[in-house]
Amino acid sequence: MAQLDGNSAAAGDHSHVVIDIGAAGDGDSRRRSSSSCAVCTEPLEWAAIGPCGHGDVCAGCSLRIRVFQNNRRCCICRAPCRVVVVTKHVDAIAAAAGGGGGGWRAVSSRLPRSQTGGGGYSQVEGRVGEHWWYHAGMRAFFDDERQYAAATAAARPPSCGKASDDDHRPPQARSTSVGNEQHRISRRDPPDEHEQHVPQFVEAVLIGLLVVAAVGLVVLIICVRL
Template sequence: MDDTCVTCAEVLNWVAYGACRHKDVYCTCVARSRFISHDRCCSICKTPSNVVFVTKDLGEYTKRIGDFSVLPPDVEEGRVGNYWYHEGTQSFFDDSDHYKMIKAMCELSCSVCDGIDKFRRKEKFKDIEELKGNLFHKHKLFIIQFYGESELYTHMSTEHHTCRMCLRQDAGQYEYYKNFRDFENHFHTYHFLCEDEECLAKKFVVFLSEHELKVNYPTDENMHTQRSYV
């Protein structure tokens, strides 16, 4: 039975590994992680690797680099002795054709610009940040970042707002709002928002029922515990 990549589940034809020597990830997955996300860590053990080695997967006969320190430091793009070096992913290859394939995959161009003028020579970008800048400033577009389940939860919990009132009513109901305006609109629609200037400044003081709002308005220090500060 063929080995499969632990990231994409595709058959392992080519692998990329660092000094930790975990050869369980397809080289394309490693290249995407290093080039797009700037993640230099092994997908298996999370050990950071300044460089990785890309080679044909041959099972127990896969070519091994015993000591990564023998790889030349401070190298530039292209042929380096018996290997080929790709600067964008900090990878050494022992096969020129596969090096060219990964290099072509990592060449960044704007599909919007190319679609507008098909006869114009495609503009290349040196890194993902430069491409993002072109998309935003020229076309008012954004690159969407994708997350795994745990990464998505961390992102949503730290970068967006969720309603504690809704969670009190249904512990499994997680709805997120991109900004305070959407958040405030939600409170106006589904809950009872205190419109007192002091309470609005706290963003926000909200009640589950109109009765609670009336009981606690005007504010009374003894009743703050009945409010939900969100």
């Protein structure tokens, strides 16, 4: 799946999930990051890492699970993850290997804090701080603007104009852009019997009117000469 992350969460809560590419460990050797996503098994380039330290789910799967399925738990240990950080897999591995409390603590310590007090993370949509972008709908921090933009686009519901009522009908019942008359002509169908009689009737009426007009004109000329 696409490397995107979706996080929905509560503001000011430290229970945050980071969509990170590395399997962030708490300095614990049993927590090792895989090179593939634990959900879709595709190569793990961008991932999410959370308070639990797991960073084995790609950004795309995280987006689908957290936004569209409204599931805020870690896919590995099921721990609540209300906020996530999306970063490169190699960065997550480096954070986990750097010690100091593991990947989550190493990454989350750099997140911008709210200026309103309370000690929570800044959860304002868009750019926060110097190197972070926050997606409020997913409750996720991104350290890459392109990943943030891609996640924003993927989480946006389709506009009403892109889907029509015909899309919900069986294929054989859907209308085409060609009208019935044009469709009949395009198939070169012979005209209906009724369509053949109408022009003939109109032609006969016009001829009759011309004859009556001619006769009236002749009668008028004769009367004038008399």
